[in-house]
Amino acid sequence: MDFQKSITKENLARSFAAECQEGARYQFLAEKAQQEGYQYIMTFVRSLAKNEMSHAKMFFQAINEHGGDKVQNIDVKAGYPFRTGELADIFKMEAENERMSGESIYPKFADIARDEGFDDVAELFDLVSKVEITHKNILTNFYTGLKKGTLYKCKSGVHAFKCDECGTIVEGKTAPKTCPLCKNGQGYFRVDFSII
Ligand SMILES: [Fe+2]
Ligand SMILES: [Fe+2]
Structure with a gap:
C-alpha cells in the first residue's frame, strides 16, 4: 500500500493534531489547578501534557518516515473538543x-494500519492507546477526589502525606491545611490514588 494514498497517513495526521491540542489543554488545566491552589495536581497534569507532546512527536515522525519528501500539507477532517468548565468537570471531560482514544480510536487506527501493511504504525497506535488508558484512570481519580473532597483524606487508618515542595511527611487521616515547614497549602501535598 502506497503511504500517500493510505488512510493511515490521515489517521496519523489526525492523531498528531489531537495530541498537540491535548498537550495544550493540559497546560491550560495545569494553570487552572495552580490558580486554585492544587500545586501537586498542577505538577502531575504538566507531566501528562509532556506525555501528549511525546505522542505527537512520534506520530509526526511516523508520517515523515513513511512519507519522506512527498509529505506536504495533509488535510484532516475531524472534530476536536473545545468545552471547558470547573476543574472537576474538565477532569471528567x-x-x-x-x-x-485509548479504548476506541487508537485501537481502530492500529487495525487499519495493520490492514494497510504498516505494522510499525499499528504497534505505535497500540502502545500509545495503553498510555491513554492509564491517563483515563488518573484523570478519573482526580475527578472523583475533587468531587467527593477525598483527595487529601485517608479512607481508613493513618496515611503519610508528603509535601511536594519541601518533602515534609505528615502522618494522619487528612493532609494538613498548611505544611508545617514550608507553610504552603494543602494542595502541595501529594495525592495518593490508593486513598481516593
Ligand atoms: Fe497521548
Ligand atoms: Fe493522554
Missing part, C-alpha cells in the same frame, strides 16, 4: 477523551 478529559477522562472521557482519553477513554475514547
Whole structure:
C-alpha cells in the first residue's frame, strides 16, 4: 500500500493534531489547578501534557518516515473538543477523551494500519492507546477526589502525606491545611490514588 494514498497517513495526521491540542489543554488545566491552589495536581497534569507532546512527536515522525519528501500539507477532517468548565468537570471531560482514544480510536487506527501493511504504525497506535488508558484512570481519580473532597483524606487508618515542595511527611487521616515547614497549602501535598 502506497503511504500517500493510505488512510493511515490521515489517521496519523489526525492523531498528531489531537495530541498537540491535548498537550495544550493540559497546560491550560495545569494553570487552572495552580490558580486554585492544587500545586501537586498542577505538577502531575504538566507531566501528562509532556506525555501528549511525546505522542505527537512520534506520530509526526511516523508520517515523515513513511512519507519522506512527498509529505506536504495533509488535510484532516475531524472534530476536536473545545468545552471547558470547573476543574472537576474538565477532569471528567478529559477522562472521557482519553477513554475514547485509548479504548476506541487508537485501537481502530492500529487495525487499519495493520490492514494497510504498516505494522510499525499499528504497534505505535497500540502502545500509545495503553498510555491513554492509564491517563483515563488518573484523570478519573482526580475527578472523583475533587468531587467527593477525598483527595487529601485517608479512607481508613493513618496515611503519610508528603509535601511536594519541601518533602515534609505528615502522618494522619487528612493532609494538613498548611505544611508545617514550608507553610504552603494543602494542595502541595501529594495525592495518593490508593486513598481516593
Ligand atoms: Fe497521548
Ligand atoms: Fe493522554
